């Protein structure tokens with residue numbers, strides 16, 4: 228079997244996590260793990276991050292949060308921000324998953340479930356700061372805050388966080404969003420204990436805009452070594468994953484490699500450079516399960532690097548993404564189950 232291999236470097240993930248934490252301190256790192264840890268796999272990522280001392284893990288939904296909780300060996304915070312069903316809320320409460328709450332309706336259901344189960348829910352209320360994607364509107368904030376404080380007083384919830392998400396479209400827009408965010412935090416503080424966890428920024432703003440960071444930063448892409456599309460390189464951060472394929476035949480057209488669009492490699496990337504141990508070649512065509520490499524002398528069994536950290540002349544997932552107008556995250560999360568994940572030190 229010559230399936231393509233996604234090689235995952237544990238030491239590189241730990242190195243990136245350390246670089247990010249140093250950069251954002253004293254803001255704490257929440258490692259974001261949506262889309263199966265951006266295609267890197269939840270189990271391996273949680274194990275490696277826990278060893279590196281990560282204390283916050285972010286999941287899109289409760290199901291992902293439960294998976295993270297199962298892998299964790301020590302107590303750590305797990306945060307899930309998608310609006311969930313009542314049975315998911317129950318599981319989250321039983322497994323001490325912090326809940327991100329962006330609507331009054333969801334807050335009411337969490338309070339009801341917490342009352343029934345007799346478990347205090349840890350809630351992070353989300354203020355809408357302009358993205359209009361699940362968040363309590365500024366005008367509704369005081370009344371929702373009052374409901375939250377009443378539920379806190381009778382023991383159903385603990386308001387541990389206030390959060391929002393930035394558009395990252397322009398600095399002035401993000402500044403405006405931060406003003407609304409800080410106002411919401413202040414209003415929360417005026418109605419009770421200040422929620423200790425205030426989080427607004429993801430990778431790019433956490434890294435480049437220190438003045439926007441809260442006490443916690445939700446970071447995915449940069450920890451995996453995926454820089455922003457059209458963004459600058461990141462000091463001390465390199466790609467964690469490299470994608471390789473094996474030469475299975477040599478024809479007049481070039482070397483046939485066992486990787487194609489069924490593996491999740493977009494056929495629109497035809498013409499992309501690839502790294503090899505004999506120099507850089509071109510993946511001149513991408514078929515369903517195979518591709519053809521030209522411009523370099525290869526033999527059956529040779530390895531071809533499709534993306535990685537550039538050691539063999541290959542590009543990164545982000546530079547490939549830029550060729551077809553997308554982001555590095557998409558190149559990684561598109562890879563299918565045909566690609567074998569191999570963990571290396």
Ligand SMILES: *Cc1c(COP(=O)(O)O)cnc(C)c1O
Nearest residue numbers: 259392429430445446447448449
């Ligand atoms: C994806 C996501 C993040 C992390 O974004 P990166 O740019 O990958 O760091 C943070 N918060 C929310 C709500 C997200 O959806």
